[in-house]
Structure formats: C-alpha cells, structure tokens
Amino acid sequence: MDVVILQADELYRFYRSGEEETRALRGVSLNVEEGEVVAISGPSGSGKSTLLNCVAGLDDPDGGTVRISGTRVSHRSEADKARLRARLVGVVFQSGNLIEHLTVAQNARLAQGLAARPDLAHLSETLDRLGIAKLAHAWPSRLSGGEMARAALAVALACKPVLLVADEPTGELDAGNEASVLGLIKDQACYGVAVVIASHSAAVRRVADRVVHLADGRVA
Ligand SMILES: Nc1ncnc2c1ncn2[C@@H]1O[C@H](COP(=O)(O)OP(=O)(O)OP(=O)(O)O)[C@@H](O)[C@H]1O
Numbered sequence: 001m002d003v004v005i006l007q008a009d010e011l012y013r014f015y016r017s018g019e020e021e022t023r024a025l026r027g028v029s030l031n032v033e034e035g036e037v038v039a040i041s042g043p044s045g046s047g048k049s050t051l052l053n054c055v056a057g058l059d060d061p062d063g064g065t066v067r068i069s070g071t072r073v074s075h076r077s078e079a080d081k082a083r084l085r086a087r088l089v090g091v092v093f094q095s096g097n098l099i100e101h102l103t104v105a106q107n108a109r110l111a112q113g114l115a116a117r118p119d120l121a122h123l124s125e126t127l128d129r130l131g132i133a134k135l136a137h138a139w140p141s142r143l144s145g146g147e148m149a150r151a152a153l154a155v156a157l158a159c160k161p162v163l164l165v166a167d168e169p170t171g172e173l174d175a176g177n178e179a180s181v182l183g184l185i186k187d188q189a190c191y192g193v194a195v196v197i198a199s200h201s202a203a204v205r206r207v208a209d210r211v212v213h214l215a216d217g218r219v220a
Contacts, residue, residue: 003033004031004033005034006055006163006194007031007066007067007070008030009067011054013047013050024050025047025050025054025217026217028047028064028217028219030212030219032194033194035190036209037210038195039205039208039211040196041200041212044200046217047214051214052165052166052198054074055165056089058085068089069162073088086111086114086115088161088163089161089164089165091156091165091166091167092165093169094171095148095172097152097156098148103139104136104137104140104155105127108123108126111155111158126154127154129184130153130184135147138151149173149181152169161193162193163193164188164194164196165196166185166195167198168198168200169185170182170203171199175203178203183207185197
C-alpha cells in the first residue's frame with residue numbers, strides 16, 4: 001500500500017503590505033508518497049517557494065492544512081513547529097544552508113541536537129554516501145558549489161527526515177554537478193524519503209516521478 005508522507009490540503013497564502021495583497025497560493029493541494037520525487041515547476045512568482053515554505057513548516061498558510069506522516073504541522077506554536085520540523089523535514093535551499101562559523105560536521109550535529117537525535121554513525125555514513133567524508137571538518141566558506149550542495153544535503157539528512165524539501169537546490173551548479181546532486185537526492189527516495197523539489201531546471205523535471213506545475217498560485 002502506498003504511504004502518504006506529505007498531505008497538503010487547499011493551501012492559501014496571501015502576503016499583505018499596506019493596501020496591496022499578493023495571492024501567492026490559491027487553493028493548492030499536494031500529496032507526496034513515501035519514495036516519491038515530485039518536482040514543482042512554474043514561472044517566477046507562481047508560488048513555488050511559498051508552497052515549499054508552507055509544506056516544510058517554515059511558514060503557516062493562511063488557509064488549509066499541512067500534515068507530515070499524519071501529524072499536522074501547520075497552525076501550531078513556533079516551538080512545536082520547530083520541533084516537528086527538526087524531526088520530520090530536511091530542507092535544502094539554493095544557498096545559505098550552513099552556518100558559516102561551524103564546520104560541515106558541526107552543522108549536521110547541530111541539526112541532530114535540535115531534533116534531540118544525536119547519531120554520529122548516521123552522520124559519518126551520510127557524509128560517506130554523499131562523497132564528502134573528507135570534508136567533515138571543512139569550513140563552509142572553503143567549499144566549492146558542488147561540495148556546498150552536498151554538504152547542505154548532508155545537514156538536511158542528518159536527522160533521517162521522512163520528507164526532503166529542496167528549493168532550487170542545483171540553481172548555482174554546472175550541468176555535471178547538477179546531475180550528480182540530483183542523483184544523490186533521487187537516492188534518498190530509494191530509502192523511502194518523500195522528496196519535493198522546486199526548480200526551473202529541466203534536469204530536475206527529468207528525475208522526478210511527477211511534475212506539479214504552478215501558475216498564479218494554483219496547480220495548472
Ligand atoms: N515575503 C513576501 N512578501 C510579499 N510578497 C511575497 C513574499 N514572498 C513572496 N511574495 C510574492 O508572492 C508571489 C509568489 O512568490 P514565490 O517566491 O513563492 O514564487 P516562486 O514561484 O518561488 O518564484 P521564483 O521562481 O522567482 O523563486 C510573488 O508574487 C512574490 O512577489
């Protein structure tokens with residue numbers, strides 16, 4: 001039986017600034033199953049990042065509900081959301097994933113600490129699997145783009161998330177590094193992780209099991 005990991009129902013998100021209102025999400029629903037890779041595509045401003053922030057529990061929708069593994073993560077206290085996020089979700093952004101004054105391993109251990117899930121064996125296995133074991137004690141500022149993308153993935157996977165959310169994770173990489181990082185992300189799905197990737201890249205759409213196209217805050 002297929003296990004639904006992410007269940008996002010009828011999400012609405014409006015940004016208000018003075019008299020102006022931007023309707024970034026207008027009734028978006030998205031289910032992602034265990035081991036499934038879903039790409040979110042759509043033009044700039046269509047709501048991709050807003051959707052990802054809501055499903056990762058980084059932002060609350062104005063309407064609708066987000067559940068991860070059956071647990072509601074939307075409309076909770078910040079402390080509750082942070083606790084659930086740390087345990088259930090791994091997040092990768094295009095940049096700014098790592099704390100600059102901590103090494104790669106320290107960043108990952110911090111993530112494990114926040115989730116109260118210290119696991120050094122899992123950490124070294126993850127670094128190994130991502131091909132960056134030798135960079136465990138490197139400072140983020142010394143990493144190349146491809147190494148940084150792998151390090152960000154290592155931190156996102158440090159707490160064995162059931163859901164991996166990636167916003168343009170390969171946006172700054174050349175084609176070779178993009179293919180290799182996407183391969184590593186796709187591997188996570190083989191281990192049962194549900195993966196959601198927002199991207200403009202055709203390479204991301206090619207590795208996805210399913211593509212959800214957004215236009216004007218709606219599924220097109
Ligand atoms: N914090 C914010 N305050 C006000 N408006 C916002 C905010 N974040 C996003 N928006 C607006 O919401 C809409 C959707 O933005 P979003 O970043 O989700 O789109 P996107 O599809 O990810 O775009 P891109 O591909 O350029 O990253 C846009 O009109 C954007 O200007």
